[in-house]
Amino acid sequence: MKKLAGKSLVIVAALTAASASAALQIVPAPRKAVEGEGTFVCTGDVVAQVKFESDTAVPKEGYRLSVAKDGIKIVSSDEAGRFYALETLKQLAAKEGKDGVKVPCVEIEDSPRYSWRGLHLDECRHFFGKETVKSILDLMARYKLNRFHWHLTEDQGWRVDVPGYPDLVKYGAVRSASPRHGEKAYTGTKEDAAKLNGVRYGPYYYTEADLKEIVAYAAARHIQVVPEIELPGHVYAALAAYPQFACCPENLSSREPRLVWGIEKDVLCLGNDEAIKFMENVVDWVCKVFPGDVVHIGGDECPQIRWQSCPKCQARIKKEGLGDHNGLQPWITRHFVKFLADRGKRTLGWDEYLLGDIPKSAMGMSWRESRSGAGHELVSGAAAATRGHDVVMTPCSYCYLDYGQGLGDDPFLYIGGKVTLERCYSFDPCAGVPDDAKSHILGGQGNNWTEYTWNEYDLAWKVWPRMLALSEVFWLGEAKPGFADFKKRAAVQRSWLVSHGVNCAPIE
Ligand code: ACM
Numbered sequence: 001m002k003k004l005a006g007k008s009l010v011i012v013a014a015l016t017a018a019s020a021s022a023a024l025q026i027v028p029a030p031r032k033a034v035e036g037e038g039t040f041v042c043t044g045d046v047v048a049q050v051k052f053e054s055d056t057a058v059p060k061e062g063y064r065l066s067v068a069k070d071g072i073k074i075v076s077s078d079e080a081g082r083f084y085a086l087e088t089l090k091q092l093a094a095k096e097g098k099d100g101v102k103v104p105c106v107e108i109e110d111s112p113r114y115s116w117r118g119l120h121l122d123e124c125r126h127f128f129g130k131e132t133v134k135s136i137l138d139l140m141a142r143y144k145l146n147r148f149h150w151h152l153t154e155d156q157g158w159r160v161d162v163p164g165y166p167d168l169v170k171y172g173a174v175r176s177a178s179p180r181h182g183e184k185a186y187t188g189t190k191e192d193a194a195k196l197n198g199v200r201y202g203p204y205y206y207t208e209a210d211l212k213e214i215v216a217y218a219a220a221r222h223i224q225v226v227p228e229i230e231l232p233g234h235v236y237a238a239l240a241a242y243p244q245f246a247c248c249p250e251n252l253s254s255r256e257p258r259l260v261w262g263i264e265k266d267v268l269c270l271g272n273d274e275a276i277k278f279m280e281n282v283v284d285w286v287c288k289v290f291p292g293d294v295v296h297i298g299g300d301e302c303p304q305i306r307w308q309s310c311p312k313c314q315a316r317i318k319k320e321g322l323g324d325h326n327g328l329q330p331w332i333t334r335h336f337v338k339f340l341a342d343r344g345k346r347t348l349g350w351d352e353y354l355l356g357d358i359p360k361s362a363m364g365m366s367w368r369e370s371r372s373g374a375g376h377e378l379v380s381g382a383a384a385a386t387r388g389h390d391v392v393m394t395p396c397s398y399c400y401l402d403y404g405q406g407l408g409d410d411p412f413l414y415i416g417g418k419v420t421l422e423r424c425y426s427f428d429p430c431a432g433v434p435d436d437a438k439s440h441i442l443g444g445q446g447n448n449w450t451e452y453t454w455n456e457y458d459l460a461w462k463v464w465p466r467m468l469a470l471s472e473v474f475w476l477g478e479a480k481p482g483f484a485d486f487k488k489r490a491a492v493q494r495s496w497l498v499s500h501g502v503n504c505a506p507i508e
């Protein structure tokens with residue numbers, strides 16, 4: 001028996017690789033834990049009985065948690081660390097029975113490997129609403145995730161009511177029909193048009209007050225909301241409201257978002273100063289509503305075909321000396337990187353937007369793993385980090401939660417692909433990144449694209465338990481204890497999730 005800091009704790013196991021004990025069924029596993037003998041028992045609110053201390057030596061977002069028979073102590077250097085210690089405590093505390101709440105005696109020292117531990121939600125293809133978003137934020141906090149990437153504008157829907165632009169939601173937030181449940185309709189062909197359900201979808205959107213409510217709810221859980229306003233592609237819903245901002249306004253005569261899924265060819269006319277002023281006004285408003293330091297401007301999958309024959313775009317290329325249409329997207333990216341920097345924000349975008357001469361201050365979100373996507377050359381996350389960009393790793397074959405999960409029996413529809421729970425757990429955000437560029441890898445994120453995700457039950461099934469695995473990857477990095485160990489703890493978490501009304505998929 002060994003005494004720890006004068007307390008009568010028995011070292012059962014240091015919880016590092018593959019050694020989770022029966023009592024510590026928590027996710028993500030703590031970095032270091034030494035179990036003691038016995039339990040702390042109390043009636044009523046456990047948190048109210050915690051003694052808090054501050055120590056600047058504790059890493060950012062990290063904490064030390066001591067549970068002894070006679071009391072609980074939390075030491076941290078910041079509010080986030082204190083918050084995560086309490087989340088750990090909540091997972092440790094057994095349900096209150098007739099003897100009160102029981103917490104196993106333990107000494108934990110914990111801190112995250114990555115500063116960006118994200119979850120993304122596309123509310124444009126399908127809309128989930130404030131209550132679902134809040135419940136996602138609650139679960140993100142439980143599993144120590146700290147970035148909510150909110151995909152709010154798309155070809156198929158515009159979901160924010162921007163003051164001064166009422167037509168954005170009048171035209172952009174409602175579809176007259178969507179692909180029928182179980183049908184994969186991507187193109188505007190007659191065959192795909194026949195797969196539409198004829199049911200009006202929307203109008204669905206958030207007001208400024210709604211957005212501020214969510215931002216505050218997230219902040220109380222140490223989660224930063226990262227808004228995404230897509231440009232210059234994936235803007236068809238905005239163009240439905242303001243066709244004059246397209247290269248070919250006549251293509252927008254129906255005045256409604258794209259009804260089928262897939263990438264729209266009509267994009268923002270970058271030769272039109274009014275179109276750029278419109279986007280500036282939207283982004284300026286976004287900067288005021290979302291206090292975080294990062295704004296995502298999309299940049300993925302932007303076809304250039306309209307720019308090639310648009311006189312205004314061609315005039316811009318000439319005036320700015322951009323060479324040809326390939327120079328337009330880097331030009332608008334540079335423009336918004338500066339526009340956002342002038343407002344104290346960093347710019348984030350999907351990896352396509354890193355192509356060309358882009359300032360190092362621009363952050364990348366790496367999702368593609370091969371050369372593909374609207375003719376854009378691949379800039380891999382490793383290449384971007386090597387060039388000096390900060391990067392969030394979200395490679396589709398590990399982090400796309402709209403990909404199939406390989407379950408024996410699964411009632412839900414997926415976009416394709418296969419990302420099993422074990423595959424998520426095997427993710428290493430720094431894989432393939434040279435050592436001297438690893439400091440640019442901020443972390444990772446699970447992405448929920450929602451073409452085939454209709455409601456909160458479907459969404460929860462796709463997110464959980466895979467997001468449990470990713471949360472452990474983002475928190476522990478290479479110190480994760482291993483899949484077999486994780487699976488046991490994930491099963492305990494699944495019971496908790498299901499008992500709290502979350503439609504968590506089986507652990508397989
Ligand atoms: C993406 O999946 N188009 C970023």
Ligand code: ZN
Pocket residue numbers: 246247268269270271272306307310311312313
């Ligand atoms: Zn144009």
